[in-house]
Amino acid sequence: TSDSACRNSPRQMKQVRPKLPLLKILQAAGAQGDIFTVTEVMHYLGQYITMKQLYDPREQHMVYCGGDLLGELLGCQSFSVKDPSPLYAMLRKNLVALTT
Numbered sequence: 754t755s756d757s758a759c760r761n762s763p764r765q766m767k768q769v770r771p772k773l774p775l776l777k778i779l780q781a782a783g784a785q786g787d788i789f790t791v792t793e794v795m796h797y798l799g800q801y802i803t804m805k806q807l808y809d810p811r812e813q814h815m816v817y818c819g820g821d822l823l824g825e826l827l828g829c830q831s832f833s834v835k836d837p838s839p840l841y842a843m844l845r846k847n848l849v850a851l852t853t
């Protein structure tokens with residue numbers, strides 16, 4: 754409401770609910786629960802890539818995700834962290850925004 758007594762809660766970062774296959778990847782990287790901010794989703798995806806060593810040790814910006822659930826979700830064999838467009842397309846399909 755707009756009356757002066759009522760203060761809006763401080764701006765919450767948008768919360769999202771990952772769809773099941775993405776949630777499994779996040780949980781494999783140590784995520785708890787099933788509601789996250791996009792920043793948390795990116796952090797856990799980075800952890801997942803690191804711990805499963807899906808990146809090329811010689812060219813660390815290259816991620817080879819073919820043969821991994823991540824690759825199935827992204828629909829690609831590899832991608833560069835410098836061109837995250839396949840990643841954003843996957844997130845749009847696999848994250849449900851929470852409006853509450």
Ligand SMILES: C[C@@H](c1ccc(Cl)cc1)n1cnc(-c2ccccc2)c1-c1c(C(=O)NCCN2CCN(C3CCCCC3)CC2)[nH]c2cc(Cl)ccc12
Pocket residue numbers: 795796797798799800802803808813814834835837840
């Ligand atoms: C800037 C950021 C980024 C974030 C989002 C996007 Cl769309 C592009 C790029 N980024 C830069 N390099 C990486 C990266 C590279 C190789 C392996 C793991 C992560 C990341 C990614 C992070 C992350 O949270 N990054 C912070 C600390 N990272 C530094 C890189 N470190 C690794 C570098 C290679 C050697 C192992 C450590 C891991 C910690 N989350 C991601 C999730 C995905 Cl689906 C893809 C990439 C990343």
